[in-house]
Amino acid sequence: MGFSFFASRAAARFLEAPEPPPRKKKVVVLGTGWAGTSFLKNLDSSRYEVKVISPRNYFAFTPLLPSVTCGTVEARSVVEPIRRMFEKKGKDVAYYEAECLKIDPTKKAVHCRSAVGTNLDGNGDFMLDYDYLVVALGAAVNTFNTPGVMEHCHFLKEVEDAQKIRKSVIDCFERASIPNISEEEKRKILHFVIIGGGPTGVEFAAELHDFLVEDLVKLYPAIEQFVKITIIQSGEHILNTFDQRIAVFAESKFQRDGIELSTGFRVIKVSDDSITVKCKSSGVETLVPYGMAIWSAGIGTRPVITDFMNQVGQGKRRALATNEWLRVPECDSVYAIGDCSSISQRKIMEDISTIFKVADKDNSGTLTLKEINDVLEDICIRYPQVELYMKSMHMVDIADLIKGGLGDSHKESMVVNIEEFKKAMCHVDSQVKTVPATAQVAAQQGYYLADCFNKKDHCTEHPEGPLRLTGSGEGHHNFRPFRYKHLGQFAPLGGEQAAAELPGDWVSMGHSTQWLWYSVYASKQVSWRTRVLVVSDWTRRFIFGRDSSR
Ligand code: FAD
Ligand code: MG
Ligand code: MG
Ligand code: MG
Ligand code: MG
Incomplete structure (x- = not known):
């Protein structure tokens, strides 16, 4: 009797108590590259419970990675710690230094593994559930299953790659300086081969050439004559995503610089001291002896993305497909941005x-x-x-x-x-145009998606939007689909020269463009700290040259 009296009193008091605020929706973000950080910077983190997963606790300013390979800019200058980024922006975000191993869209959860060593007694694995998942995992290198590439080539994708390349270039010079090495051997050791004539390969070749002529030849005068740089490109021209005028300018500059261009050749195998190339027109195979090779021939899909694509029935695709609102159409709460995804424009x-x-x-x-x-x-x-x-x-x-x-x-x-x-x-x-896999696209997509998330409540309440023709049943997305705005692109070509393609069919090339490049890349730095570091690295290089120690 008494019991029920108290129970009903308690129930009454409970009913009187103010309703607890609705649970914040959980947003899990995978990746802290261009797309992930751009999303997080623009997201109103007070509206959501935000968790971020990435095995690297920093953001890397990838356009300056080629400069890191030769010490023009120091590695520390192109990275910004993730926690610092959130703290500066006053973001209420939880970050875990971990790798996502698997996305489970049916349970709405991601499986993760700590990236901070193994002293966690097997407790390094954990699961996070989400209401919304933002996949921003970027792309992996793609060797097109060419034998020997994984074992013998350098890549230029991460900060560590750039540091390894820097060390390896100096290694080659020191190795070729050892007495008793035959001329033929010296030529081999000092043959730097770049596979892939896209923007990254070209910029690296230019950077390496500058390093050689501005710094190394003074330090290694005895072996200068044996140095050679070759770019192997399967297409007929390098920089084929750029305006033809830029490709022509770059090719003639490289010719003057003595950088060899082997266009129309495909690499079919790499061994520890030679690269087998096949001429695409004649089918003839040749062996190219080399000292150091850099593979920069394309990007591929990360295993965790491939696995997810198989789960949602996108197994035959190269990148995760989203609709024009950047949502994976097969799941109602998974979004994908940046290099890991591609938009399929409705016909x-x-x-x-x-x-x-x-x-x-x-x-x-x-x-x-x-x-x-x-x-x-x-x-x-x-x-x-x-x-x-x-x-x-x-x-x-x-x-x-x-x-x-x-x-x-x-x-x-x-x-x-x-x-x-x-x-x-x-x-x-x-x-229908596909958007390229660039930092520019990734950043714009991150920004756009955060905007959608910030307005989600409003849009759910006002489902009647300006778009009557959506045709995709994108209920709460009553605003515009993502639209990429191309702001132009640069190709630094070495010797204080660059080429730029600007909006409105504008092409500019030469020394003044390099100054434009300096100012644009200084202004694009994500913080004043990295901006100061980068500019002082450039200044140091102008005055003292690059540091050639390892
Ligand atoms: P990324 O920036 O690669 O970020 C991916 C993130 O996911 C990283 O934080 C990574 O640590 C994390 N991650 C990876 N695996 C996992 C996992 N399993 N679990 C959790 N997190 C994971 N673009 C331009 O527009 N202009 C340029 O000048 C330019 N120059 C470039 C130069 C180089 C050398 C390179 C490599 C790229 C360049 N790009 C440039 C391209 C640009 O860097 C990419 O398009 C851009 O980084 C894509 O952004 P993203 O966020 O999709 O991927
Ligand atoms: Mg990212
Ligand atoms: Mg990045
Ligand atoms: Mg993309
Ligand atoms: Mg009519």
């Missing part, structure tokens, strides 16, 4: 009938020019390829595009039926 032809119906407000079965114009903005947001197509065909407005399907007719009185509308749009999807 307009898949939705053409829906678009027609939405546009045809008066249900007449035909569209007038006005009806089309009324939805055009939404169409261009949802299907950027429409705008790109019109631009590429020099079309001024949508009437030009429709006329393409209609033949000759008057713009104002134009009326199209569904078949004509389809015909007009059928080539548009050929303009």
Whole structure:
């Protein structure tokens, strides 16, 4: 009797007590590279319970890694500690120095293993559950299963790689300086081979060449004549993601510098002292003796991503596919950004009938020019390829595009039926562009996704957004899909020269561009600390040259 009296009193008091605040949603972020840190910096961390996993407790400013390989910039100057980054920004974030081994989308959890040694008595493994998962694991090196590459080549992906390269370059010079070494042997030891003529390979070649001519030849005058740098590129040109003018400029500068370009060759095997290359046109194989080889021929998928892709039915793809809102379509709460993912842009032809119906407000079965114009903005947001197509065909407005399907007719009185509308749009999807795997893209995606997360509540409450044509059922995402804004790209070419491709088909090359490069990269530093370090490294190099000790 008494018991029930107290129980009901307790229940009453409990009911009176203010409702506990709703549990914060858990966000787990995998990776602290360009994409992960950009997301975290922009995320309103008070709205979520945020946990971050990465085996490296720092962010690395990758564009300066080639400079680290030759000591132009010190390794310490290009990294920023993760905890410091959060503290400075006042972020309420938990960080664990660990590696994610497996993503389990059905249990909504990630399996992790501590990266801090093994003295944890097997307690180094742990699981974290999430409400939202942000996958920003970056890419792995890709050897295309070429035999010997893993064992004998250097890579240039992480800070440690750059430090190893620096040590190894000096090793080669010291080895070639030992007495009793034949000339042939010296030539072999001092042959530096770069496999892959993309931006990283090219920049490294330029950096190495500067190091040789500005510093090492003075220190090793007896062996200067034996040094050689070769770039092996399977395509016909180096820097083939850049404007052709830049590729031509870079090739002629390298020719003057004596850097050998072997274009049209594929590496088929690497042994401890030679590289087997095959000429793509003649099929003839040749052995290239080398002292040091750097593989920079492409990026691949990390095992944990491959495993996740298999689980969600994306097994046949090279990168994790997301929709235009950066969500993995097979899971309702997993997002992927940066090099580990790629956006699959929806084709307009898949939705053409829906678009027609939405546009045809008066249900007449035909569209007038006005009806089309009324939805055009939404169409261009949802299907950027429409705008790109019109631009590429020099079309001024949508009437030009429709006329393409209609033949000759008057713009104002134009009326199209569904078949004509389809015909007009059928080539548009050929303009779908994939975004490149760059820091610029990764950072913009991180920023965009954090913005989505910050506005999530608002969007759930106001599901009626500006986009009536989403066609993907992205309920709470009533704002614009991610759109990459290309701000240009640089290719430092050595000898205080650089090439730059700027928005608006602008190309600039030479010494002044190198100064532009210095100022852009100084301003892009993530903190004043690294900015001061980088600029003082550059100054030190100008005055005293590079440090050639190991
Ligand atoms: P990353 O920056 O690689 O970050 C991946 C993160 O995931 C890292 O923190 C890593 O430690 C972590 N991680 C890895 N495995 C696990 C795991 N199992 N569990 C948890 N965490 C994990 N781009 C440009 O735009 N301009 C340039 O000039 C430029 N120069 C470059 C030069 C070099 C030498 C290199 C290598 C790249 C360069 N890039 C440049 C490309 C750019 O660095 C990448 O596009 C960018 O780093 C991609 O960002 P991300 O966050 O996807 O991956
Ligand atoms: Mg990242
Ligand atoms: Mg990075
Ligand atoms: Mg990507
Ligand atoms: Mg109509």
